[in-house]
Amino acid sequence: MLMILGLILLFLIMIIGGDRGVISLIALVGNMLLLSLAIWLMAAGAPVLLVTIGMGIIISCVTLFYQNGTNEKTKSAFAAVLITMTVLFFFIYMVVWRSETGGLNEIQAAEDDVLYYNMNLDINMRNVATAVIILSTLGAVLDMALTVTTSVYEVSIHKPEMKLTELVESGMQIGREVIGTTVNTLLFAYLGESLLLFSYLKMQDYTLETLLNSKILFQNCVSMIFGAIACVVVMPVAAVLVGRHLPGYNH
Template sequence: MLMALGVILLISIVVVGGDRGVVSLIALCGNLFVISLAIWLMASGMPVLFTTIGAGFLISCITLFYQNGSNVKTWSAFIAVLLTMSILFFAVYFVIWKSEAGGLNEIQAVGEDVFYYNMNLDINMQKVAVSVIILSTLGTVLDMALTVTTSIYEVKMHRADLKMKEVMESGIQIGREVIGTTVNTLLFAYLGESLLLFAYLKIQDYSIEIILNSKILFQNCVSMIFGAISCVIVIPIAAWLMAKFV
């Protein structure tokens, strides 16, 4: 079934996207390879955070430069993503370290399947939690940054008389228009993945205090929240850089 769905996806991308669809498909395969390599390196003993930074850098290059070419739009987006993810990295590290949110959550720790696996892993699970949030957030930040820089480029091409401040304000306004749909996408992606979890919590009749203070809720929500925060932060950064470059 997975192979059949993969073939359907491949055909759809090629038919609808044409040459650009093929490039996007190759970029997707490249990103999957980078993620797989990062997982292998972490499991082999490489520093988790160092590997995460390297994987994020490669994914950004593949997504922006290979898929969209090397131009002022992609370079502006790339720099904006680097600045945003640098800020986010320290924030995520601080939150995860203070909350001790790494490792198995309450349901995973008592599940029957846990007895079939060796839990003696020589990996810092808090650093793995940071890596998961950073890499899961990177996609939305790349998308938002490129949306803003591309929109500003089109505005400037059609209104060459606009000053830098006006161009930047146009980019921020465009970001405001799409931030709502981006946050909704992150929210419903989380809710869709957690429907069974919510049903389980309702059946077990856990109190609201236990749920709000549980590790499982924190782990599921923190990626969504940091994703939304990073999308908001990258808008003015990308708008300022693109306005300055054009």
């Protein structure tokens, strides 16, 4: 069934997306291989955070430069993502460290299947939790950064008389228009994935206090929240960077 669905997706991308669709598909496969390589390196004992940073940079390059070419839009988007994720990295690590959110949550630890696996893993679960949040956040940030830089670039072409501050404001306005949709996408992706979990918790009569203080809720929500924060932060960074790098505005 998975192969059939995959073939349907491949067919639709090639027919509807054309050459751009094929390039996007190749980039998607490449990013999946990179994520698989990152998992293998972590399991082999490589430093989790270094692998995460390296793979995050490579995935960003593939997503931006291979799919969209090397130009002022993609260069500015890459720089904005790099700045935003560097700043958020420290906050993400601090939150994971203070909340001790790494490892199995309450339901996973109580499952019978856990008894059949060796849990003596030589890997720092806090670093793994940090890596999961960073890589989960990266996709939404890349999309928002490229949306803003492309918008500012197009406005500058059609209205070259605009000042830098006006260009930046136009990029911010476009970012505000799409931020609601982006946050909704993150929210519904989380809710859809956790629908069965919420039903289970309801049937087990967990109290609201227990749920709010549980590791399982935090693990499921933190990626969504940091993804939304990163999308908001990257908007002004991307707008300013692309405005400064456009011909006639680099002053």
